[in-house]
Amino acid sequence: MMKKTYRTQKIAFFFLLVATLLIVIPVGIIVVIIIQKGMPGINWEFLSDIPRKGMRAGGIFPAIIGTIYLVSGAIAFALPIGLLAAIYLSEYSKDNLLTRIIKLAIVNLAGVPSVVYGLFGLALFVVFFKFGASILSGSLTLGIMILPIIITASREALESVPYSFREVSLSLGASKWQTIRNIVLPNAISGILTGTILGLGRAAGETAPILFTVAAFYLPRLPQSIFDQAMALPYHLYVISTQVPNVDEKIRYGTALVLLAIVLFMNLIAIVIRYQLRKKKKW
C-alpha cells in the first residue's frame, strides 16, 4: 500500500518534470537556432549599412535606428505618466471604488490585443490628430501599450519601501511630496528602472501596433523628424520573411538575432538590477 502511493508520486513528479522540459527545451532550441544561423550574417556592414537590392543585400541600419527612435519616444511618453500613476496608487489612493476601477483599467490595458492598439493608434493619432504614419504616432501608440508594465512595476517598487521610512520623514516636518521625492523615490529607483527596461524591451519587439502607425516597408534613408515614417526591426523581420521572396537566409536569421539580442539584453539588465536590489536591500 505504502509502496503504491510512493510509486504514484514518482510517476506524477515524472510527468511534471516532462511538462517543464517541454517548455524549457524548445525555448533553448529556439534561442540556439537563431544564434547559430544568425551569427554568420552579422558583421559591421550588416549593422551599419542600408538595405540594398530590394532588401536582399546590405544591412539593417535604418531599421535599428527606427526602433531606437520609437522606443525612446514611447518611454518619453509612458515613463512620466506611468511613474506619477504609480505614485498615486501607492501613496495617495484610498481603498475605494475609484482605486478598484483604476486597477481594473490597468489590467485591461495590459490585456488589449496588440493589433487593437494598432487600430487605435491609426484612428486617433494618424487619422484624427492628422499626425500621419509617423514616428510620433507610433511612439505614442507603443507608449500607451507599455504604460501598464511601467505602472505595475513602479507601484510594486514604491510599495516595497517600508512605511516607517515615510513616518520618520513626515515626523521631521517634511511635506508629503517632499517625503515622496526625497525618501520614497530614491529607495524605489531600481524597481522603477527594472519596469522601465522591461517596457523598453516590450516596445522594441512589438510589431502589430506599428504596422499602420509608423512602419515603412522600405526606406533607404534615415527619418529626418518625428513626422517621418521609419523602418523598424520587428516589422523589417516580418517583411523579409513573408513579403519579399528569395531573401538570403543569413539576412533573415541575422535580423532575427539582432532583434532577439536587443530584447533579451534589456531583460537581462532588468534581471541583474533586480538581483542586485534583492542582495543589498537593507530592510
Next chain:
Amino acid sequence: MRKVKEFIIEKLIFLSGLASIFFVVLIFLFLMKEGLSVFKTISFPDFIGGNKWYPISEPAQLGIKPLILGSLLVTLGAAIISIPIGIGCAIYIAEVAPKKLKEFLKAGIELLAAIPSVVLGFVGMVTLVPFVKSIFHLPTGLTAISGSIMLAFMAMPTIVSIAEDALYSVPKIYKEGALALGATHWQTIYRVMLPASSSGILAAVMLGIGRVIGETMAVMMITGNAAVIPTSILQPVRTLTATIAAEMGEAVVGSEHYFALFAVGIVLFVISFAINVTADIFLHGERK
C-alpha cells in the same frame, strides 16, 4: 510658493492616476467611432454570422464567421496543449524543483515571455511549418495546428507564472496539515494545494487564453491566412487578429472595408475585456 508647487504636483499625480481609465475608454470610443459605421451597410447578425469574408469584391461580403471560427480553432488547439503543460510546469516549479533549479527555470520562462512574437513566428515558419507539412503529408504546413503549437508557447509563460503565484500563496499550514496527517507530497499537492489555489489557476488559464486570442504576428505568419470556414485543424485558417494586421494596410481610410476591420477590432476588444475582468474577479476573490 512651495504650497502652490505641491498642489500642482499632487493634481498631476491624481490625473496620471486616472490615465489608465482614460486610455481604456479612449480606445473603446475610437474603435466604436470607426467600427460602428459598418453597420450602416450590413446588419449585426450578418456581420457576425455571415459565411463569406470578401471585403474587396463588389459588393463587399463582410461575414466574419470564418474569422471567428479560425480564431476559436487555433485558440482551442493552443489551450489543449498549453494548459496541462503550463499547470504541470507551475506545480513543478512551485513544489518539486530544488531551489537552484527553480531560479533557473523561472528565468527560462521569463526568457520565453520576452521573445517578440514576430521572432517566434519566424522560427515557426522555418522549423515547425515544414515539419508539420512533412509528417502529415500536407500540401502546405501553414495550418491551424502549426499556429496552435506556436501560440501554446506564448500562452505558457502567462499560465506558468500566474499559476505558480497562486500555488505559492496557499497558506503554509494547509500543506503542513496534510503532510502531518501522513499524506505524501503528491497527495498534498493533488488534494490540498490544487483545490486551494483553483481560482488563481483558473485565472492563469483565462489570461493565457486571452494572450492567444489577441496574438497577431506569429499567427499571421504561420496559419496560412485562408478566410474559409475551417473543417480540420490541418487546414489553413485566418484569425480575427491576422485579418486586421494583413488587410488594414491596403484598406482605404473611410471605406467600408476600413470600418469593417475596426468592427473586428471591437469584437477583439470586447473578448479581451470580458476575459480580463473575469480573471481579475477570480484573482481578487482569492486574495480576500
